[in-house]
Amino acid sequence: MPIEESMESRDQFPVGMRVLAVDDDPICLRLLEALLRRCQYNVTTTDKAITALKLLRENKDKFDLVISDVHMPDMDGFKLLELVGLEMDLPVIMLSANGETQAVMKGITHGACDYLLKPVRFEELRNIWQHVIRRRKFERRCDNGPDGREDAQKSQVAKSEDGQGAADHSGKINKKRKDQSEVDEDDSEDTMQDNEDPSAQKKPRVVWTVELHRKFVAAVNQLGVDKAVPKKILDLMNVDKLTRENVASHLQKYRLYLKRLSAVAGHQASIAAAVGGRNPSYLHMASFNGLRNYCAINGSRQLPILGSLQQNGLGRMNSPMLGMHTLLPSQTVQLGGVHKNASNPCNDLGKIPGITLQGNHQVDLLQGVPMALELEQFPQPKLMQEAKSHLPAGLSDSGLATGHCSNSFPNVTNNSLLVQANKQHNQSGGLDNFSIVRMPSSSSELFEIDLQDVSQFSSISRCDGSWQGAVASTEYSANALPILAPYNYNDIPPGNVGRNISSVTSHPVTRTLDESPSIKAVAPLCNPTTSNGVNQVRLVSGNTVPTALDKDPKFSNFNIIGNSQQKWDYTFNPNAISSASSSSSLPNLRITDATAQCHTSEIVFSNKKMDVDSIGQVNFGSPLITQNCMIDKLTSDNQLNFKGEYAMGSTSLQSGLNSAGCTLDDLVNAMIKPERDEIAFADMDLGCDVYSLGTCM
Amino acid sequence: MLPLCSRVLLSHPFSPMSLMALREQLNMLVNSMYIEGLLDQQFQQLQMLQDASSPGFVAEVINLFCEDAERILTELTKDQAVVDFQKVDAYVHQLKGSSSSVGAQNVKLACIQFRQFCEENNKDGCLNALNVVKHHYYLLRNKFDTMLQLEQRIQAYDSKQQN
Numbered sequence: 095m096p097i098e099e100s101m102e103s104r105d106q107f108p109v110g111m112r113v114l115a116v117d118d119d120p121i122c123l124r125l126l127e128a129l130l131r132r133c134q135y136n137v138t139t140t141d142k143a144i145t146a147l148k149l150l151r152e153n154k155d156k157f158d159l160v161i162s163d164v165h166m167p168d169m170d171g172f173k174l175l176e177l178v179g180l181e182m183d184l185p186v187i188m189l190s191a192n193g194e195t196q197a198v199m200k201g202i203t204h205g206a207c208d209y210l211l212k213p214v215r216f217e218e219l220r221n222i223w224q225h226v227i228r229r230r231k232f233e234r235r236c237d238n239g240p241d242g243r244e245d246a247q248k249s250q251v252a253k254s255e256d257g258q259g260a261a262d263h264s265g266k267i268n269k270k271r272k273d274q275s276e277v278d279e280d281d282s283e284d285t286m287q288d289n290e291d292p293s294a295q296k297k298p299r300v301v302w303t304v305e306l307h308r309k310f311v312a313a314v315n316q317l318g319v320d321k322a323v324p325k326k327i328l329d330l331m332n333v334d335k336l337t338r339e340n341v342a343s344h345l346q347k348y349r350l351y352l353k354r355l356s357a358v359a360g361h362q363a364s365i366a367a368a369v370g371g372r373n374p375s376y377l378h379m380a381s382f383n384g385l386r387n388y389c390a391i392n393g394s395r396q397l398p399i400l401g402s403l404q405q406n407g408l409g410r411m412n413s414p415m416l417g418m419h420t421l422l423p424s425q426t427v428q429l430g431g432v433h434k435n436a437s438n439p440c441n442d443l444g445k446i447p448g449i450t451l452q453g454n455h456q457v458d459l460l461q462g463v464p465m466a467l468e469l470e471q472f473p474q475p476k477l478m479q480e481a482k483s484h485l486p487a488g489l490s491d492s493g494l495a496t497g498h499c500s501n502s503f504p505n506v507t508n509n510s511l512l513v514q515a516n517k518q519h520n521q522s523g524g525l526d527n528f529s530i531v532r533m534p535s536s537s538s539e540l541f542e543i544d545l546q547d548v549s550q551f552s553s554i555s556r557c558d559g560s561w562q563g564a565v566a567s568t569e570y571s572a573n574a575l576p577i578l579a580p581y582n583y584n585d586i587p588p589g590n591v592g593r594n595i596s597s598v599t600s601h602p603v604t605r606t607l608d609e610s611p612s613i614k615a616v617a618p619l620c621n622p623t624t625s626n627g628v629n630q631v632r633l634v635s636g637n638t639v640p641t642a643l644d645k646d647p648k649f650s651n652f653n654i655i656g657n658s659q660q661k662w663d664y665t666f667n668p669n670a671i672s673s674a675s676s677s678s679s680l681p682n683l684r685i686t687d688a689t690a691q692c693h694t695s696e697i698v699f700s701n702k703k704m705d706v707d708s709i710g711q712v713n714f715g716s717p718l719i720t721q722n723c724m725i726d727k728l729t730s731d732n733q734l735n736f737k738g739e740y741a742m743g744s745t746s747l748q749s750g751l752n753s754a755g756c757t758l759d760d761l762v763n764a765m766i767k768p769e770r771d772e773i774a775f776a777d778m779d780l781g782c783d784v785y786s787l788g789t790c791m
Numbered sequence: 792m793l794p795l796c797s798r799v800l801l802s803h804p805f806s807p808m809s810l811m812a813l814r815e816q817l818n819m820l821v822n823s824m825y826i827e828g829l830l831d832q833q834f835q836q837l838q839m840l841q842d843a844s845s846p847g848f849v850a851e852v853i854n855l856f857c858e859d860a861e862r863i864l865t866e867l868t869k870d871q872a873v874v875d876f877q878k879v880d881a882y883v884h885q886l887k888g889s890s891s892s893v894g895a896q897n898v899k900l901a902c903i904q905f906r907q908f909c910e911e912n913n914k915d916g917c918l919n920a921l922n923v924v925k926h927h928y929y930l931l932r933n934k935f936d937t938m939l940q941l942e943q944r945i946q947a948y949d950s951k952q953q954n
Contacts, residue, residue, distance in 0.1 A: 120859060121852060121859060121889040121893060124852055125837070132839075
């Protein structure tokens with residue numbers, strides 16, 4: 095390619111970016127090709143991995159980016175990925191129909207800079223060019239300065255924090271860090287030459303091969319991680335052509351990596367429990383390029399994919415995890431969904447593919463934690479502390495990804511499946527007011543809250559302002575979904591009993607109550623329940639099958655399992671919610687069969703404004719937990735301690751629910767603080783405009 | 792399905808059906824497929840990619856899909872006495888991937904369920920699921936056929952008019 099042409103195409107970057115697409119599925123390959131062309135990239139396709147390698151080996155500079163399927167007959171996609179990374183050091187994006195966490199994790203471990211789910215869409219491909227830019231920029235820099243790698247590292251983290259719009263964001267971060275590093279730089283003589291010019295020629299860079307890295311690690315261990323200095327490492331390694339700067343930057347990365355590992359260790363298990371739902375946005379977070387070498391060496395599965403999590407205070411997840419037996423799987427969903435636009439660190443949680451809780455994983459998770467702790471040298475508590483501070487929303491306490499004990503949520507791995515299932519459940523049984531709140535995420539995934547048992551709602555929909563007896567059953571399931579992005583309830587069918595909300599996201603938290611009681615009182619937050627009832631907001635995926643929820647306290651997103659005296663300082667950050675666009679209409683919540691089932695709890699929605707028909711009148715910037723709260727009848731074991739916090743009246747929902755006097759915060763708090771024993775719903779000003787309770791009580 | 796008269800008309804290549812009517816028919820067909828769950832949003836991506844520079848894109852992809860799907864179904868139909876679950880799973884995975892790429896929703900969903908049975912090593916379930924997949928596939932294939940025919944006629948019309 096003539097120089098002028100290449101320069102020109104690079105100037106117009108990303109137009110003309112040269113992509114090599116590899117997939118044995120002819121349909122997918124054709125589609126990929128067409129989509130990439132539509133993005134104005136320069137596309138070469140092949141259906142054989144071996145051919146791809148050959149092409150790449152012929153001329154390393156011929157391509158800027160490789161996209162490869164995972165399952166290929168002639169060579170494993172991961173193998174190709176590794177080879178390309180090692181030999182050509184090109185960014186590789188993995189493509190797969192399998193969105194399970196393990197698979198994604200594997201991709202990241204092997205060094206993929208992104209992992210996309212099939213079917214791939216135009217919107218996703220449009221952004222892949224950023225991987226190229228990022229790599230170029232930071233590779234160059236790392237050759238020139240010890241901080242280069244760190245920048246690259248951080249930029250990757252930044253990217254992982256915000257999959258879609260990362261370019262700008264990380265650009266800013268990088269700039270900032272670069273400024274700092276320039277100030278701090280010791281080797282001022284190592285000026286950054288031509289760093290900013292992406293079209294500059296690639297400088298020879300050190301490839302940290304497995305061997306090299308092993309030597310490095312050996313040297314570091316010999317010296318002691320804390321005491322290791324680049325010069326000494328270099329001497330110990332005794333490798334030609336390795337400069338002190340190379341080692342220095344690599345050391346920095348390594349240290350960060352270790353830190354993340356130890357922090358992540360605790361989360362590892364929880365992440366493992368995550369559901370690999372289809373949510374591209376979640377996959378975008380995994381961009382730990384620099385760590386792939388470590389991963390290769392490390393061999394442990396504890397990838398710091400959660401590095402960002404750590405920063406987001408997920409470190410604390412361990413504590414609740416250890417103690418809890420009920421989690422709010424849906425809470426993870428919330429995190430994922432809502433904070434996409436917010437700076438809330440919880441945002442990243444959403445990025446974790448399908449972090450949800452699975453009942454049967456609980457044990458595993460717990461076991462995973464101590465093991466992880468043992469493996470890492472870093473003191474867990476310390477990291478957790480750090481992490482804690484990062485999580486303003488107190489999500490650390492949320493049962494994110496903590497194996498929810500007894501609840502087994504079938505993983506829904508396919509959002510469309512959920513949607514489909516949802517739709518199929520759509521029967522108009524009375525829930526005509528429901529609209530599914532859609533999360534305003536860029537991935538356009540929806541949380542579909544499928545309020546089940548709508549038919550029963552009508553009987554409950556009497557908004558007299560008090561839900562006495564309505565949700566008084568021992569079984570409540572409050573859907574903590576509201577915390578998540580606004581949910582628009584569309585076609586919420588009465589559906590199956592026990593299924594409250596279907597989340598069409600990668601967090602298929604699905605819990606279906608066996609009992610069909612269906613007191614699905616929305617805004618459980620307002621419901622102080624008696625000792626028996628547990629309000630739970632449940633995200634239920636369309637796929638859900640009634641699980642053995644009845645046995646255990648229904649998980650609630652806010653982990654408000656009555657029985658467990660969890661003290662979660664979950665402070666819901668309404669801001670995050672508000673960012674979730676006001677376009678969502680308030681889901682119509684229905685309280686089903688309140689009279690019949692909710693005898694145990696007294697959920698008093700004293701707000702006379704509870705008016706089923708006034709849905710949508712309240713302008714909720716945030717998804718309103720209340721909206722998604724379904725109070726399901728819980729089995730007798732469940733006791734939701736809706737303490738005073740549930741008194742919506744005392745709170746004021748942030749956006750929109752002003753009239754209600756409830757804040758999202760309060761709702762969440764209510765949900766999450768089960769320790770108090772007073773149920774003071776008496777004067778709750780539920781402001782249930784949101785609730786489409788047929789008739790507010 | 793299309794009303795009887797349309798079907799008859801379609802069988803005559805040079806029917807006097809106007810271009811507009813043809814287009815309308817095609818739209819109605821495609822819409823009905825969306826509504827009935829045969830197609831999902833992904834198909835829109837295909838539609839989006841078809842333009843002046845690649846007028847036959849949708850047809851091309853549909854044909855690729857049908858070829859591939861039938862190949863897989865044929866393989867799956869063989870050797871039903873002894874089921875090699877792993878192999879079957881691999882095929883179904885393929886079919887799932889391609890059907891999801893095309894937007895063939897029902898087929899994809901059926902594949903997902905099929906894979907469940909594979910995972911459980913449930914032979915009867917698998918055999919059953921295979922039938923379900925076939926059912927949905929052939930339904931879809933029929934409609935695709937009609938769709939492509941309509942499209943062909945529309946495009947013939949267009950080029951005829953251009954001449």
